[in-house]
Amino acid sequence: MKGKFDEMGIEELNRILRESKEELRKERFKAVTSKLDNPQKIKQLKRNIARILTLKNEYKLGIRTPKRT
8 A cells, every 4th residue: 555645635645544543543442452463553554644644744845746636
């Protein structure tokens, strides 16, 4: 999914960011209360959130131009 973020529009990035943050919250809660099925999922979610935030910041600064969807 790493390369696909570049092809998405701002609205889609915002939607995926909200979903990823919610999923990260749920995974962290699971990690505290029980055993995780995939412990690497938290790491992957955090990286995806960072990628999305970086892209949004680049759009804001004018380094990249957002794709229109």
